[in-house]
Amino acid sequence: MRSGRARVFEFSGARALFTGIAEGNLALHVGDDPRDVRKRRERLERELGAPLVFVEQVHGADVAVVRAAGDVRRMRESTCVADALVTDRPDVALAIMVADCVPVLFADHSTGVIGVAHAGRRGLLGGVLGATVEAMVDLGAAATDIHAVVGPSVCGRCYEVPEQMFHESVEKQPALASRTTWDTPALDLPAGAVAELQAVGLEGKSINVLGQCTLESESLFSYRRDPQTGRFAGVITRHATAA
Template identity: 40%
Template sequence: MTLEILTADSLAPLRHGFFTRRGGASSGVFSGLNCGPGSSDQSEIVQINRARVAEAMGVEPMCLVTVHQVHSADVVTVTGPMGERPRADAMVTATPGVVLGVLTADCQPVLFADRQAGVIGAAHAGWRGALDGVLEATVAGMVDLGAERRRIRAVIGPSISQAAYEVGPEFIEAFIDDDRGNSRFFVNGEGGRYHFDLPGFGLHRLRQAGIGQAEWTHHCTYGDPERFYSYRRTTHAGEADYGRLISVIRL
């Protein structure tokens, strides 16, 4: 099956893409393009999937760089292929030919570019990382490499939508304690529960960081099992594990 790659006009002409699960070699609960080495999928199959992504981006597999994601606000500056994956949740680079990749399964994959400066970034932004400032840290890392905030474009890829993201009262407290205005990203659910707008929160934080443009592709990972992996959907189904989507960008 052919790979399916979602793109954004605002990042063109840079090569980039939010890959769906279509076109991969994995089977079972991972069926499709599972690119997560942290999953229990066969490592050889994951490497085949990642090689297909690298080929689609026009590079050798070693030039596809990902990190060991830990829901932090830590950013790594990448200058070339890396050996062991550092623990972080975002990367920035000004090095042509390096493909930055983030893995997600409901969290926000965010791709950044200042095309004029030749600086790009990629971030994994779940609720914890977004609240702790991973998006702002990615922008700051790009500025350190010569980007200008007003020229940076950021696109949030397939993520869990508000309708599918039910949370408890202890969850909302963390956001209200940080900023009472964050209450606007929650709506009432049933039984004292709430629904959280993760992409809306991400867009807010990006715009507050002063970048030129921020958008979401409006694809919900939870609601489209044919195209996307979803941690929450897997949990509700009682499945043992789940695949990871990959989103990439290169100069």
């Protein structure tokens, strides 16, 4: 990743990016100076050419729907609690913040509906990914037309969990089952995300897993590596800029 500039990629008619440590912390809740955070968010908005909408994430399964210009204004002025965002608007960018949890970006080329979701262990088992797809379908998308990008998160060889948590989680989503490289119980969140997405009708070939591990990568924030860490973001928009 070039320093100071996130790498924008295109998929299914949308433009998307994942920031990293180079773009700085984007979260207001981690003790960072809010003026610095706002400046970094504004820099991203200039790059994307569209207003960014964030939500206050609580590891739940609620999805915020951005339908009208008034929604964009309201959500930028006051806090909206949700762990996913969807919209059919081409003039807004949706952002989700993570540091080990899985950021998932969604786009349906045929209807232009896009979405983002934050899926850690709790959110994933709480059904946040299925709820996001359902909200996109409510906006006119078809699950079989939706493409998803599963972004950087802690990987299944690094995400060690207590034995009991392993069993409770795997009972609900068997695809989560993994072992650390040091042979202890672990959860594979990206694999769990893929299984959750396929269970609600996305096709395997429409799901792209980036596979980068936050704990192992020095260019990404990782809560497991440092609990005082910042957050990077997964962002998606249909807004086209002449960059």
